[in-house]
Amino acid sequence: MSNPMLPLAGTRVVDFGQLTAGANMAAMLADLGADVIKVESASYFDLFRYSKREPGMDWWNKSPYFKFTNRNKRSLAIDLKHPKGHELAFELMCRSDIVVENFRRGVLDGLGLGPAAVAARNPAIVFASVSCQGETGPNRMHRTYGCTLDAMGGIAALTGYAGERPAITGAELNYPDQVVSLLAAGFVISALREVRRTGKGGHLDIAQREIVSFLIGEEIAAASSGASGAHEARRGNDDGMALLQDCFPAADGHWLAVSVENEREAAALERLIGPAPDRREALCGWVAARSSNDAAKTLRRAGVVAWPVLDGRDLLAAPDRVGCSLKHGDDGMLYKGMPYVLEGLPFVIRRPAPDLGQDTGDILREILEKSDADIASLDADGVTNDIPKAAA
Amino acid sequence: MKPFSDVTVVELCREGTPVHLRLAMAMTGRLIADQGARLLCVVSGPDRLEHVPPFLDGGISGTYAFLTVGKEIVALSGEAATEGALAAQPVAVILAEGDVDRDRFAAAGIAVVELANWPKAMAEELADEPVSDFALAASAGFLDVVGEPGRAPLRLGGHQLSYSAGMSAFTALTAAVVQRDLDGRVLHARVSLLETAVWMNWKAIVGADGPGPHTTRAGNDADFPVLRCKDGWAAFVYTPNQFERLEGMFSGLPIREMKGLPPEERSRWLKAAVEPWFAERTRAEVYAAAREFGIPVGPVYAPGELLEDEQYLARDFFTGSPGTLRFPRPPMTWNGARLESRPAPVPAHATEESIL
Numbered sequence: 040m041s042n043p044m045l046p047l048a049g050t051r052v053v054d055f056g057q058l059t060a061g062a063n064m065a066a067m068l069a070d071l072g073a074d075v076i077k078v079e080s081a082s083y084f085d086l087f088r089y090s091k092r093e094p095g096m097d098w099w100n101k102s103p104y105f106k107f108t109n110r111n112k113r114s115l116a117i118d119l120k121h122p123k124g125h126e127l128a129f130e131l132m133c134r135s136d137i138v139v140e141n142f143r144r145g146v147l148d149g150l151g152l153g154p155a156a157v158a159a160r161n162p163a164i165v166f167a168s169v170s171c172q173g174e175t176g177p178n179r180m181h182r183t184y185g186c187t188l189d190a191m192g193g194i195a196a197l198t199g200y201a202g203e204r205p206a207i208t209g210a211e212l213n214y215p216d217q218v219v220s221l222l223a224a225g226f227v228i229s230a231l232r233e234v235r236r237t238g239k240g241g242h243l244d245i246a247q248r249e250i251v252s253f254l255i256g257e258e259i260a261a262a263s264s265g266a267s268g269a270h271e272a273r274r275g276n277d278d279g280m281a282l283l284q285d286c287f288p289a290a291d292g293h294w295l296a297v298s299v300e301n302e303r304e305a306a307a308l309e310r311l312i313g314p315a316p317d318r319r320e321a322l323c324g325w326v327a328a329r330s331s332n333d334a335a336k337t338l339r340r341a342g343v344v345a346w347p348v349l350d351g352r353d354l355l356a357a358p359d360r361v362g363c364s365l366k367h368g369d370d371g372m373l374y375k376g377m378p379y380v381l382e383g384l385p386f387v388i389r390r391p392a393p394d395l396g397q398d399t400g401d402i403l404r405e406i407l408e409k410s411d412a413d414i415a416s417l418d419a420d421g422v423t424n425d426i427p428k429a430a431a
Numbered sequence: 432m433k434p435f436s437d438v439t440v441v442e443l444c445r446e447g448t449p450v451h452l453r454l455a456m457a458m459t460g461r462l463i464a465d466q467g468a469r470l471l472c473v474v475s476g477p478d479r480l481e482h483v484p485p486f487l488d489g490g491i492s493g494t495y496a497f498l499t500v501g502k503e504i505v506a507l508s509g510e511a512a513t514e515g516a517l518a519a520q521p522v523a524v525i526l527a528e529g530d531v532d533r534d535r536f537a538a539a540g541i542a543v544v545e546l547a548n549w550p551k552a553m554a555e556e557l558a559d560e561p562v563s564d565f566a567l568a569a570s571a572g573f574l575d576v577v578g579e580p581g582r583a584p585l586r587l588g589g590h591q592l593s594y595s596a597g598m599s600a601f602t603a604l605t606a607a608v609v610q611r612d613l614d615g616r617v618l619h620a621r622v623s624l625l626e627t628a629v630w631m632n633w634k635a636i637v638g639a640d641g642p643g644p645h646t647t648r649a650g651n652d653a654d655f656p657v658l659r660c661k662d663g664w665a666a667f668v669y670t671p672n673q674f675e676r677l678e679g680m681f682s683g684l685p686i687r688e689m690k691g692l693p694p695e696e697r698s699r700w701l702k703a704a705v706e707p708w709f710a711e712r713t714r715a716e717v718y719a720a721a722r723e724f725g726i727p728v729g730p731v732y733a734p735g736e737l738l739e740d741e742q743y744l745a746r747d748f749f750t751g752s753p754g755t756l757r758f759p760r761p762p763m764t765w766n767g768a769r770l771e772s773r774p775a776p777v778p779a780h781a782t783e784e785s786i787l
């Protein structure tokens with residue numbers, strides 16, 4: 040099924056990834072041509088299978104959240120706690136190039152499937168662990184969510200209305216989960232290249248919280264230098280560079296995002312709305328008297344950056360605007376696309392997100408060399424069950 | 432681990448490059464330099480990065496210092512910049528969309544990693560429209576999901592849209608180099624800030640596609656509020672399966688009453704019930720209790736406080752030592768070891784010698 044022209048064609052990934060941080064990162068590897076095998080079981084599967092589910096049969100295969108973050112993968116359903124399931128998983132990891140996981144720290148080690156155990160049999164493995172705070176350190180076991188990482192990573196301290204409480208991205212975005220999949224995929228590919236050059240595999244430890252803090256590296260540097268006026272305060276939409284930058288309510292109920300970046304643009308704004316002792320207040324009144332689209336066009340014609348604030352519904356209605364980031368599959372379903380375009384390699388949904396255990400038989404036969412009789416026996420023993428216990 | 436130590440990558444900064452694209456390019460270059468590539472930053476004309484706040488003690492841009500870690504800076508003018516970049520024989524060049532010599536690099540077999548504002552289908556139509564990272568965040572629905580309902584949508588602190596595009600471009604660049612290793616093919620990548628932001632904002636799309644409530648900012652009345660502590664703030668996450676652990680953490684509070692409420696009212700009730708508990712405690716006390724009972728709570732730390740964070744200190748996350756200029760190290764370890772980068776160059780030390 041993989042396109043041999045893609046950069047990761049011929050690379051096998053065992054994907055224990057859950058939710059956005061793990062599963063979405065593995066999906067990025069799948070999009071680049073890797074054979075990504077998502078390993079779940081009837082008793083423990085990707086929590087996104089529960090999200091926005093509709094009542095009825097087969098609900099665990101219907102979640103749009105799951106479909107968005109697991110396209111182009113295959114699904115293997117085996118019980119890791121069953122001795123035979125454990126053996127199968129271990130064998131699969133030993134015959135693969137990359138393992139991706141974001142379990143709670145210690146879970147895979149406890150199952151005997153941790154990086155040291157796998158490396159002893161497969162020294163060329165890239166074992167990528169994505170966790171909240173990393174593999175080591177006193178807080179390695181503490182539970183976090185994306186928004187608590189906003190807080191602990193430092194971005195929340197810089198985000199919020201001026202003089203008010205810090206703001207986090209919340210369940211609507213969970214920014215730390217999104218950025219980790221963007222960056223971790225690159226780290227995994229880098230590690231794969233290291234293995235191909237040296238023949239030596241290893242354990243890639245990626246802490247989400249560290250990624251968040253890395254993304255405010257300049258603020259940390261400024262704080263370490265003791266510079267006065269370091270940007271530690273919340274300042275609404277002011278970025279410290281524009282002369283004026285904020286969102287203004289328009290007459291049609293939409294918001295308009297405006298940046299006045301320099302004196303030239305400030306002069307253009309003044310010519311348009313007239314001189315005023317308080318530029319912000321004057322602009323607010325001017326925008327409030329117009330629709331967001333009219334105000335945006337008029338301001339831009341004058342040379343001032345102004346664009347309406349769109350939402351998810353607006354984006355769905357404007358396919359040009361979403362570009363490569365969304366994609367309709369052959370099944371008519373909407374899928375997450377890629378965050379970049381590789382020229383000459385259009386993004387393709389080679390296969391929709393798999394049903395739980397959809398490819399178990401094929402994987403056992405092709406990769407683990409099991410016979411039909413072996414597969415029937417594993418099924419009879421409950422090792423390869425693809426009906427969630429919650430639904431049985 | 433230095434997986435790209437055998438390759439050179441050029442980051443090409445032309446005069447007039449919009450600052451949000453320049454930030455994205457610089458992040459891409461920084462990340463590949465961290466992975467061992469020789470990163471030659473060819474600067475033609477003033478580099479706006481040098482004027483991006485915050486500023487270090489002494490007036491140098493902290494943003495410039497952070498993003499040039501591990502790089503060599505070469506100042507060349509006009510045509511010499513392109514010639515210099517070609518002479519370095521890079522595997523890839525990172526540049527902004529519209530670069531006059533983009534096709535010369537491509538023709539020379541150099542992978543072009545292009546940072547842009549808009550998706551390609553919109554780029555021509557909008558080429559002359561004024562735009563900023565803030566405007567792109569608005570256009571991507573990215574602003575719509577942060578802030579309080581009914582109040583102005585909010586940007587995230589720092590340069591998140593540019594940096595995200597930079598990370599996206601880094602991943603594309605690693606894929607391009609791996610492709611070259613495999614069969615010699617040269618892959619060019621195009622990364623727009625808008626597409627990266629929409630890609631990250633996918634839950635808003637799911638929320639809009641089909642039945643159910645539209646996904647927009649829920650603010651501090653959401654299930655995940657930020658609560659006042661004695662010495663600051665903490666983010667608090669409530670999920671229905673935490674009931675027993677919540678009783679442990681907030682012993683003495685009538686948490687049991689929550690069970691009798693409809694599910695949609697529980698988080699609001701809980702927030703009101705625990706607010707005084709948070710207000711009476713420091714962030715450290717709150718965090719210690721959260722750790723003990725396994726509740727996801729995140730104290731809000733200012734950037735300067737992170738330098739003293741016990742987890743970061745235990746993991747050797749920062750370069751330097753207290754009292755010196757410090758940066759976060761690359762956010763990964765390989766077999767327990769941090770990647771080591773060369774220090775940031777000082778702008779005045781830019782030289783042509785690197786490529787001559």
